Amino acid sequence: MLTFALRRAVLGILVLITVSVLVFVSFRFVPGDIVNQQLSEAGAVTPELLAQKRAQLGLDKPLLVQFTEWASGVITGDLGKSLWTGRPVANQIATALVPTMQLSIVAIIVGAVLGIGAGVAAALWRGTPGDMILRIVSTVFLAIPQLWLGLLTLTGLAMIGYYIPLPYRSFSVNPAINFQQVIFPAVALSLGVAAALSRLTRSAMLEVTGADFIRAARARGVPSSRLYIGHGLKNALIPVITLLGTQFGNLLSGTVIIEQIFNIPGLGNMLFEAVANRDYPVVQAAVLTYGVITIVVNLLVDLSYGIVDPRIREARS
Amino acid sequence: MSLAPATPDATHEAQRPRRGSRIIAIMRGLLRDEVGCLALVILTIVLVMALFAPLITQYDPLFQDRRAVLKAPSLAHWFGTDDIGRDVFSRVLYGTRISLFVGLTVVVITMVVGGMIGMISGYFGGLVDMVIQRIVEALDTLPSLVLSLFIAAMLGPSVRNVIIAVSLAQIPRFVRIIRSEMMKIRGQDFILASKVIGSSPLRIMLTHGLPNLMPTMLVIGSLAFGIAIMTEAALSFLGVGTPPPNPSLGTMLSHGTRFIGMAPWLIIFPGLMLTISVLALNLIGDALRDVLDPRQR
Numbered sequence: 273m274l275t276f277a278l279r280r281a282v283l284g285i286l287v288l289i290t291v292s293v294l295v296f297v298s299f300r301f302v303p304g305d306i307v308n309q310q311l312s313e314a315g316a317v318t319p320e321l322l323a324q325k326r327a328q329l330g331l332d333k334p335l336l337v338q339f340t341e342w343a344s345g346v347i348t349g350d351l352g353k354s355l356w357t358g359r360p361v362a363n364q365i366a367t368a369l370v371p372t373m374q375l376s377i378v379a380i381i382v383g384a385v386l387g388i389g390a391g392v393a394a395a396l397w398r399g400t401p402g403d404m405i406l407r408i409v410s411t412v413f414l415a416i417p418q419l420w421l422g423l424l425t426l427t428g429l430a431m432i433g434y435y436i437p438l439p440y441r442s443f444s445v446n447p448a449i450n451f452q453q454v455i456f457p458a459v460a461l462s463l464g465v466a467a468a469l470s471r472l473t474r475s476a477m478l479e480v481t482g483a484d485f486i487r488a489a490r491a492r493g494v495p496s497s498r499l500y501i502g503h504g505l506k507n508a509l510i511p512v513i514t515l516l517g518t519q520f521g522n523l524l525s526g527t528v529i530i531e532q533i534f535n536i537p538g539l540g541n542m543l544f545e546a547v548a549n550r551d552y553p554v555v556q557a558a559v560l561t562y563g564v565i566t567i568v569v570n571l572l573v574d575l576s577y578g579i580v581d582p583r584i585r586e587a588r589s
Numbered sequence: 590m591s592l593a594p595a596t597p598d599a600t601h602e603a604q605r606p607r608r609g610s611r612i613i614a615i616m617r618g619l620l621r622d623e624v625g626c627l628a629l630v631i632l633t634i635v636l637v638m639a640l641f642a643p644l645i646t647q648y649d650p651l652f653q654d655r656r657a658v659l660k661a662p663s664l665a666h667w668f669g670t671d672d673i674g675r676d677v678f679s680r681v682l683y684g685t686r687i688s689l690f691v692g693l694t695v696v697v698i699t700m701v702v703g704g705m706i707g708m709i710s711g712y713f714g715g716l717v718d719m720v721i722q723r724i725v726e727a728l729d730t731l732p733s734l735v736l737s738l739f740i741a742a743m744l745g746p747s748v749r750n751v752i753i754a755v756s757l758a759q760i761p762r763f764v765r766i767i768r769s770e771m772m773k774i775r776g777q778d779f780i781l782a783s784k785v786i787g788s789s790p791l792r793i794m795l796t797h798g799l800p801n802l803m804p805t806m807l808v809i810g811s812l813a814f815g816i817a818i819m820t821e822a823a824l825s826f827l828g829v830g831t832p833p834p835n836p837s838l839g840t841m842l843s844h845g846t847r848f849i850g851m852a853p854w855l856i857i858f859p860g861l862m863l864t865i866s867v868l869a870l871n872l873i874g875d876a877l878r879d880v881l882d883p884r885q886r
Binding site for chain 2: 286287288290291294295298411412414415416417419420423424426427430431521522524525526528529532533540543544547548555559562563566567
């Protein structure tokens with residue numbers, strides 16, 4: 273198990289290196305340059321000033337040197353300084369990561385509970401109007417863009433005269449305000465996940481409940497509630513976990529939008545501003561962070577297969 | 590898929606389906622499927638509304654009527670008006686035009702580029718496959734909207750750049766699926782036979798690979814269409830998509846956030862159009878999958 277996890281972690285790091293090379297190279301080849309932008313904002317652009325500022329920020333060195341310097345910094349935990357504010361990027365990332373992770377984790381939990389619950393219920397009620405309604409609802413929610421769902425939530429809240437308190441407060445500073453700020457966007461994010469999960473859970477459950485061991489258990493007199501949850505759901509869980517992993521990626525995409533709608537200073541917000549300002553170190557670090565999150569989630573998904581299914585655990589050791 | 594007969598006789602020639610008849614068969618299957626039929630009807634209505642927008646509404650989507658500012662939906666303005674007196678119904682129709690145009694272009698680009706790279710990767714294997722897969726893996730690590738946002742913001746707001754950004758974010762997934770499908774058929778007899786008689790890899794991919802991969806491509810293509818429309822709206826909402834004053838559904842939503850609670854119609858109608866279009870495309874994708882692969886039903 274441990275060697276398996278380690279091997280996956282090494283592969284993940286290799287992928288991250290590829291990501292950073294791609295971002296590094298593509299970013300520098302695109303028109304629009306921070307130095308020009310900064311100086312023109314200050315009102316004076318002369319060739320000497322441009323060159324001086326570039327040297328100061330280390331942008332005059334060859335690309336390969338810049339990349340090596342940056343990469344060796346990353347290994348020691350130094351993500352560089354923002355070209356715009358001069359603040360260490362690592363601090364900024366750490367601050368922005370908290371709300372984004374809080375939002376996604378609450379959303380994935382709500383989504384998993386709603387989705388798996390609805391899926392199991394639909395499988396139990398197969399062919400009844402209840403099943404039909406759940407299927408229609410999940411199909412519709414799968415098509416609603418997170419963007420609109422977020423805006424509808426805000427509209428609905430405004431109609432009943434409730435306004436989410438601003439500005440953003442972290443959980444450690446003010447849990448009560450933080451809860452109000454996170455719960456609505458998290459629920460808006462979770463509904464798409466729930467819809468996708470419920471469809472898959474339903475079909476996985478139906479597939480499993482047709483299997484011989486379920487018939488055998490039923491013949492032994494196992495009550496149907498235990499039959500579905502204990503035998504059925506446990507065996508339907510592998511594809512559900514896989515989907516949960518891929519849905520986390522969609523969720524992260526969604527946070528970029530939702531953070532903007534609900535004024536949450538998360539990673540998406542930070543990336544958005546940094547790209548607009550051509551703040552290379554911040555963009556690189558933010559993109560890398562998204563990569564790390566995805567790789568960690570994929571690793572967790574892979575490891576959980578072994579926990580759910582002993583046969584996989586056996587095969588790996 | 591069986592091996593083509595070595596000496597095709599007349600009866601076999603007659604039985605072999607003609608080119609294009611497969612598409613007709615798929616369409617017929619789609620129409621026989623209740624949900625697929627309904628989805629096709631909805632999509633057709635959306636398409637007609639977008640294409641014939643100038644005939645359906647008498648309002649110019651850019652015309653500002655200062656006497657009708659932030660008016661709620663009425664007989665004169667079906668979807669109400671925005672803060673500078675522009676007709677929301679007409680803006681939704683013209684915005685749908687842009688959405689569908691971007692979506693369709695993205696799907697075509699993704700299918701051609703992603704399909705080609707996927708087939709090459711799956712057919713040749715080896716070093717080519719290795720390199721392509723590492724790049725796909727890397728791009729796949731980033732949430733698709735993060736990737737699109739990064740590219741779109743770098744290139745600057747324009748319809749062309751949105752198409753590039755959304756396509757690039759969709760291609761990796763396409764490549765992965767097409768590659769695995771290509772690998773499945775690579776070792777089959779009809780491909781080997783074609784190789785033996787000296788067909789070039791390009792010919793094998795186009796005459797044997799493509800027709801076999803087409804069903805898969807259609808299914809993921811219709812889903813990608815919906816995703817593309819949503820991504821375009823998201824990018825426009827963030828201000829790096831379709832530039833104003835073009836009426837894009839995403840820009841309209843972003844504009845509407847300023848009057849949240851005051852003028853809900855600015856949020857409801859553009860989003861509703863977005864959802865209906867995506868819903869129809871998703872349902873077509875589902876129905877296509879049922880028609881093409883009845884085992885999964």
